[in-house]
Structure formats: C-alpha cells, structure tokens
Amino acid sequence: MAHREIGVAVLGLGNVGSEVVRILRSASADFEARVGAPLVLRGVAVRSLGPDRGVPEDLLTTDAQGLVERDDVDIVVEVIGGIEPVRTLILTALQSGKSVVTANKALLADYTGELASAAKNADVDLYFEAAVAGAIPVVRPLMQSLAGDRVDRVVGIVNGTTNYILSAMDATGADYADSLADARSLGYAEADPTADVEGYDAAAKAAILASLAFHTRVTAADVYREGISAITAADLASARAVGCTVKLLAMCERVPGRPDVADGEDWVSARVYPALVPLTHPLANVDGAFNAVVVEAEAAGRLMFYGQGAGGGPTASSVLGDLVSAARNKVHGGKGPDESTYAGLRIGPMGDTPTRYHVFMEVTDRVGVLSAVAAEFSKHDVSISVVRQEDTEVGASLVVVTHMALESALRDTVAALENLEYVNAVTSVLRMEGTGE
Structure with a gap:
C-alpha cells in the first residue's frame, strides 16, 4: 500500500542545512525506500533571499x-542555532503536531524539559542526535541501547576546536595564542572563539549527556566549567613528564552517596575542564578536531564512540538519521522514547567532587621546602602520590600529584600554599582523569 508524502521543512541553510538539503534531494529514492514513503522538501527558511543558494528559489x-x-509539513528540521526565535519556532511545530529534529545543543541544554513536554503532549518526536558530537552516535545509545543498563560515567572530548588547539600545543610546543591563530587559519576556530575555548559549548553538551545518562534533568547552569585559555606550553611539558597529555573533558558521573551528605543518596557531577589524561587512556590518542565519548556502564563495561564531531557533512549525517526515524514513525505509527527524568538525582557542587590533581608551583630553593609543602597538603587531608622538583634560574619548580581528594580540600590547600613563605607562586592546578584510582 502506498503511503502519503511526508513533508519536511528545513530551518537554516548554513553548512549543515545545505548538506541536509543536498543529500535529501539527491538521494530521494533511497530515503523513500528506507522510510516507506516519499520525503518531500516543502521549504527552506533563510535569513535573506539571494542567488546561488543551491536550492530552487520557490x-x-x-x-x-x-x-x-504549513499544513503540508510533518517534520521540522532545525539547524539555525541559538535560542530565539528558534525556541518559539520549535514549540510552535511541536504543539501543532509536527515532529522536530534539531542540532541545537545550546537550546537543549536549557530548554529540554519544556520542549520534551511539548513533544509528549502532542504525541510527536523530538530528536537531537546531532546536538552532541556531530556524526558520532551517542545520544541514541544512551536513550535506547543502554536503557536496560545503569550508566555510571560519561567522559568525552566533545569540542573539536579546543582539541585541535591542545593537540597542536602538545605536538609542537607552541603556546596557546599561536595554536589558536593556527586553528583560526584552518577554519577550526571562529573569529570569536569564546564559546569553544572557554568551555561553554562543551558544557551544553555535558548537560545533555548527563541528563540522558542519569535520567535526571541537567541544564548548562548545573555544569561546572573551565576553559583552556590559561593552559601553557609548560603545562603540556609537565604533563608529558608524568606520562600524560592535556584534554578538555566533559565529565558526567553518578557519584556514590556518603552517609554524611544528603542522606547518602547518589548524586550527579557534571563538569568541563582541561585535565591531564594518561597516554594509556583511549581519549589521550584523540587528536586534531576529532571527538570521542567514553561511556562506562554497569553491565556493558566501557564503550567508546569516536569520529568527526563537527562539520556540515558529519552533522548532516546525524540530522538525516533522526529525520528517517521521525518519518518512519509518521508512516508506521508510534514514536520514539520520551525524556526520562525518573531518577531525579541531586546535582552536586564542584566542591564535593573527588578527583586527582597536578599542582605546579615555583618555590625558593632552600632546605625545608618539601616538608613545608607536604605539611600543607596533609593539613587539608590531601594525600600526595608523586613529588618532582627541578632547578630553575630563579629557584626551583615543584610538581605535586595527589591521590583522590575533594575539590574543596584542594582549593583550601592551594590557598594555604599561596600564603606559604617558601612558595613564590602556584602557577597551575590541573585535575587528572582516567587514572583508574
């Protein structure tokens, strides 16, 4: 039996939108076979009309x-980005019974609840695989493939710009400014790279990943965030000396509760920051503008998803995958899974988050320095794993690697060190992840 046409509207004709439209039109027969009905492009919304858009003017x-x-539109594909007017457009689509496919991580990081409720009330789909890590399929595995498992941790390199910059610094010894300029010249960094280099983009994606993994609504405001603009060539060199590299990580964890905190209930930690990663960890070898996400689940163990995290073609691939799923549901009936927030776990503060630390300081080269520094760590219940001292032209540098400790304890330790007469400056504090401790 022949099925009616499925009308598709595309909002946005940038790098991703152009690829979505091109593939949709050039492979129409394939899409019809996969869906069971023709996918017909009803229109493309653009900011301004002009020649050479690669799309028929009508x-x-x-x-x-x-x-x-429009009544003949069944599915709306949004690839504009930003919050408004996109939020209003998507709500209008959902409330009028149209399914929505979006790649908008900023919108989802703050308004998933509102959009998901609108989709549920209208009994339509809201798909957003492309909002995290481009072509890498990680949203659907978290929502569906691992729905029968308990996810404990999601760690990812989810921003290609920062990964390119840090990879270049590590490989060449160049400083941050030069590596950023190189990323700009190659088109990996925007003219204003703030969203990338200060971690806002990764924080939005971390919010989405944490919400999916732990069945708890997490927004971008819940995610602790640090960027990479303060990372130096010396930090990379120091990392190499302890068998590590530096990556901007999106970290989402289900932290076991303690009896003395919130009645011992498990809680969620979501954070983004540059961290030392051992060279033996799979994320250490993700270089250039590539992305990777590692999921650790109770039954499945460790799973890794790797690939191109941005760009017109890779992101369009995820968008079109969602479009096919939404269209199949229109043809055959039914819909995809709704938002799952049944767990409702507490979002914990960064101060309660346990991790390891790499502390780099400049000290005076005199007897008693090591014992004085070690005493400050001990006073604040931060256990030392490794100490390395090197002579410099003006004194000595001291690197301390800790065992697991609370963020709040480490902050107190650093504050005390900065007031210690032997310490000229605490020049860098980086967390260490993926050590297995």
Whole structure:
C-alpha cells in the first residue's frame, strides 16, 4: 500500500542545512525506500533571499513561522542555532503536531524539559542526535541501547576546536595564542572563539549527556566549567613528564552517596575542564578536531564512540538519521522514547567532587621546602602520590600529584600554599582523569 508524502521543512541553510538539503534531494529514492514513503522538501527558511543558494528559489522563504505552520509539513528540521526565535519556532511545530529534529545543543541544554513536554503532549518526536558530537552516535545509545543498563560515567572530548588547539600545543610546543591563530587559519576556530575555548559549548553538551545518562534533568547552569585559555606550553611539558597529555573533558558521573551528605543518596557531577589524561587512556590518542565519548556502564563495561564531531557533512549525517526515524514513525505509527527524568538525582557542587590533581608551583630553593609543602597538603587531608622538583634560574619548580581528594580540600590547600613563605607562586592546578584510582 502506498503511503502519503511526508513533508519536511528545513530551518537554516548554513553548512549543515545545505548538506541536509543536498543529500535529501539527491538521494530521494533511497530515503523513500528506507522510510516507506516519499520525503518531500516543502521549504527552506533563510535569513535573506539571494542567488546561488543551491536550492530552487520557490523553496526558499524568509518566513520561518509561516513555513512551520504549513499544513503540508510533518517534520521540522532545525539547524539555525541559538535560542530565539528558534525556541518559539520549535514549540510552535511541536504543539501543532509536527515532529522536530534539531542540532541545537545550546537550546537543549536549557530548554529540554519544556520542549520534551511539548513533544509528549502532542504525541510527536523530538530528536537531537546531532546536538552532541556531530556524526558520532551517542545520544541514541544512551536513550535506547543502554536503557536496560545503569550508566555510571560519561567522559568525552566533545569540542573539536579546543582539541585541535591542545593537540597542536602538545605536538609542537607552541603556546596557546599561536595554536589558536593556527586553528583560526584552518577554519577550526571562529573569529570569536569564546564559546569553544572557554568551555561553554562543551558544557551544553555535558548537560545533555548527563541528563540522558542519569535520567535526571541537567541544564548548562548545573555544569561546572573551565576553559583552556590559561593552559601553557609548560603545562603540556609537565604533563608529558608524568606520562600524560592535556584534554578538555566533559565529565558526567553518578557519584556514590556518603552517609554524611544528603542522606547518602547518589548524586550527579557534571563538569568541563582541561585535565591531564594518561597516554594509556583511549581519549589521550584523540587528536586534531576529532571527538570521542567514553561511556562506562554497569553491565556493558566501557564503550567508546569516536569520529568527526563537527562539520556540515558529519552533522548532516546525524540530522538525516533522526529525520528517517521521525518519518518512519509518521508512516508506521508510534514514536520514539520520551525524556526520562525518573531518577531525579541531586546535582552536586564542584566542591564535593573527588578527583586527582597536578599542582605546579615555583618555590625558593632552600632546605625545608618539601616538608613545608607536604605539611600543607596533609593539613587539608590531601594525600600526595608523586613529588618532582627541578632547578630553575630563579629557584626551583615543584610538581605535586595527589591521590583522590575533594575539590574543596584542594582549593583550601592551594590557598594555604599561596600564603606559604617558601612558595613564590602556584602557577597551575590541573585535575587528572582516567587514572583508574
């Protein structure tokens, strides 16, 4: 039996939107076979009309609201980005019974609850595989493949710009500014790279991953965030000396509760920061603009997803995968899974988060320095694993690697060290992840 056409509206014609439209039109027969009905492009919303858009003029419109409200549109694909007017457009689509496919991590990181409720109330789909890590399939595995398992940890390199910069610094010894300039010249960094290098982009993705993994609504505001702009060539050199490299990580963990904190209930830690990663860890070898996400689950163990995390083609691949799923549901009935927030775990503060630390300081070269520094760590219940001292032209540098300790204890330790007469400066504090301790 022949099925009716499935009308598709695309909002945005940038790098991703252009690829979505191109593939959708060039492979129409394949999509019809996969879906069971023709996917027909009803229109493409753009900011301004102009020549050479690669799309027939009669499909282009500047009236995104009018396109979304058309009766012959069944699925809306949003690849504009930003919050407004996109939030209003998506809500309009969902409330009028249209499924939505979006790649908008910033919107989802803050408004998933509102959008998911609208989709559930209208009995339609809200898909967003492309919002995290481009072509890498990680959203659907967390929502579906691992739905019968308990996820304990999700750790990822989810921003290609920062990974390129840190990889270049590690490989060449260049400083941050030069590596950023190189990333700009190659098109990996925007003219204003703040969202990438200060960790905002990764924090939005961490919020989405944590929400999916732990069945708890997490927003970008819940994610502790640090960027890479303070990382130096000396930090990379010091990392290499202890068998590590530096990566900007999105960390999402289910932390076992302690009897003295919140009645001993498990809680969620979501954070983004540059961290030392052992060269033996799989994430250490993810270089350039590539992304990777490691999921640790109770029954499945460790799973790793790796690939291109951005770009028109890779992101379009995820968008089109979601489009096919949404279209199949329109043809055959049913819908994808709704948002799952049944666990409702507490989002814990960064101060309660346990991890290891790599502390780099400049000290005076005199007797008693090591014992004085070690005493400050001990006073604040931070156990030392490794100490390394090197002579410099003006004194000595001291590197301390700790065992697991609470963030709050480490902060107190650093504050005390900065007031210690033997310590000229605490020049760098980096966390260590993936050590297995």
